[in-house]
Structures are given as structure tokens and as C-alpha cells.
Amino acid sequence: xxxxxxxxxxxxxxxxxxxxxxxxxxxxxxEGQVRGIRKMIEQDAYCNDILIQSxxxxxxxxxxxKHLIASHIKGCVxxxxxxxxxxxxxxxxxxxxKLMK
Numbered sequence: 001x002x003x004x005x006x007x008x009x010x011x012x013x014x015x016x017x018x019x020x021x022x023x024x025x026x027x028x029x030x031e032g033q034v035r036g037i038r039k040m041i042e043q044d045a046y047c048n049d050i051l052i053q054s055x056x057x058x059x060x061x062x063x064x065x066k067h068l069i070a071s072h073i074k075g076c077v078x079x080x081x082x083x084x085x086x087x088x089x090x091x092x093x094x095x096x097x098k099l100m101k
Contacts, residue, residue: 013076026064033057065099 015023037053073092080088 013072019071023064023068026060026067030057030060030064033060069095069099 033053034057037050037057040050040053077088077092080086
């Protein structure tokens, strides 16, 4: 990946326009799925149908997180390790622990 980031200097990540568009597209789809669930509740949809849609949202968020963590490791983490900033490893471990709860 061609992502450049400044994780150590202000905690920002500079993404390519293509990468930014992909992430926003995924989030827009997730947002639409959540709005769909809200509409199902407003219309008193069957609980099982809502649960199936909720599981789909969870899967979409997990896919988003997998994509983002891979990008972070390949870009920010790899760069920081090469620069001798090993504290990024501790940060990554904490992040992974939060994602695995």
C-alpha cells in the first residue's frame, strides 16, 4: 500500500483519494444498513429478521476493521518500526485487544 501516515506526529493518516473513497463507501453502506434496521423496528418487523440484518451490520463493520487494520499495519506500523519507534507495537496490541472483545 502506498499509504503514508503520521501516527507518531499528531496521530493522522494521510490516505490516497482511492483509499479514502473505499473507506467512506463501506461506511455509507453500513450506515444504510443501520437505517434499514431502524425502519424495520419502526415497522414492527419480526425479531428474527432484525437480528439477521444486525448480524449483517456486524459482519460489515468487521470487514471494515479488517481492511483498516491491515492498512495500518502495512503503512503506519511498518514505517514506525523501521524508524525505531517500537512504541507503535504496544499501541497495536491494545487496539487488537479492543477489537477482539
